Amino acid sequence: MRKELESLSAAMQAQFDALSEQRAGYDALQVTLAQDQSRVEARQAAFNTRTIEFSQKSVAWSSSLRAAEAAETIGKEQQTKVRRAESSERAKSQGLISASRHLSAQKEILSQAERDRAVKQRELDAAKRELTTAKSSEEQVFSLLAASARGIKSHSDSAMRDLSSRLLRTRASNIAALNTCIGVANNLKKTFTTRLSKATTEKAKWDAEAEYNWKMFYQASGGVEEVFYDRAIDAEDEANRYARQMTQFRRDISVLSTIISQIRNFRYAKQRSSQAKTVVSLSQNALTQKNNLVTQASQRVNDAERAVQAAQRAHQQAINALTQARRSLSAAYQAFREAEEQLSQARRAREASQALLSEARTH
Structure with missing residues (x-):
């Protein structure tokens, strides 16, 4: 046991x-x-810490990425604005060039219009001087014609007196009336020429009669001498009467020749005055037209100057807009570069954090 x-x-x-x-x-x-x-637990805590840090770095990287993308978008928008501003500036510059060329062309047109107007003004002045000269010549010629007309006002021949009356009324007559006076004077001249021819013939006949009777007077005897003497005296009286008629006819013919010449001169002077009046009227109308053209050209120059001023303002505004756009683009570029730098830093920080996280996950 x-x-x-x-x-x-x-x-x-x-x-x-x-x-x-x-x-x-x-x-x-x-x-x-x-x-x-x-x-x-320590490793888990470290892993959790790394995870949180990686998450934070990832969030920071995402924010930086969005900021960089936003900055890039803004930069592209600013580039578009710059291109538009450059296009607008070029268009406004071309508009200014076109407006300036148009202004130069309108100024040249105005200058030419002013030169043309000056030419028409000189032509008008010359036409007025010609009209003054023509009127003065007309007055002088009519004064001579009127003196000749008054000279035959008391003529023994009624036709001459009628011609005198006609001539004294020709001051305001037209060319047709003057031509009628020339016709009347020519007819009278022909009449007096015919009378002169007849008087010359009669005088020659009576000269021959007187010569014959004087010859017979010196040869006669026996008491008939007195008969031949009386006949010779009577024949000489007739010859002298026709001689006086011949003298008067020659004077009348000379006066009529002078009158015809004066009428023609007066007609020419009136035609010259009429033509000068026409030229003055035409020149005045032409000058009025040129004045209108100058006024229109001047208005177009004023309009063109205002257009140039507007184009200058528009161009300056375009330049200002372009300058502002370029400044904005420069600022956008700077912001983009800063965003890229921040993104790069955030990426490196994220990658470093990711490496630490991987290391923490491995252990």
Whole structure:
């Protein structure tokens, strides 16, 4: 029995020792597990920290990426605005050039119109001087004609007196009336020429008669001398009468020739005055037209000058807009470069954080 108890006690002691050893191993295992748990928890905490940091870096990178994209979009928009502003500036510049060329052309037209007007003014002045000269000549010629007309006003021949009356009324007569007077004067001249011819014939006849009777007077005798003497005296009287007629006819013919010449001169003077009046009227009308053209050209120059001023303002506005657009583009470029730099920094920070996260995940 005792051996059994000793054996049992030994067995129990062995079991107790084994349990003690197991307990010690378990305690050691618990310590090891606690240490491993601490390490795991530390690693988990580090992993969580790295994850949070990576998330933050990713958010920062995304924000920087969006900022860079926004800056790039703004830059592209500003580039578009600059191109539009440049196109507008070129168009406004071309508009200014066109307006300036148009102004130059209108000024040249105005200058030519003013030169043409000056020519027409000189022509009008010359025409007025010619009219004054023609009227003066007309007055002088009519004065001579009127003097000749008054000279035959008391002529013994009624036709001459009628011609005188006609001539004194020709001051305001037309060309047709003057031509009628020339016709009347020519007819009278022909009449007096015919009378002169007849008087010349008659005078020659009576001169011959007087010569014959004087010859017979000197040859006669016996008391007939007186008959031839009386006949010779009578014949000389007739010859002298016709001689006086011839003198008057020649004078009348000369006067009529002068009158015809004066009428023609007066007719020419009236025609000259009439033509001068026509030229003055035409020149005045031409000058009026040129004045109108100058006025119109001057108005077009004023309009063109205003157009140039408007084009200059528009061009300056386009230049200002282009300058502002370029400044905005420069600012956008600067903002884009800064955004790219921030994005680059955020990317490097994210990549570094990602590397740390991967390292934390591995361990």
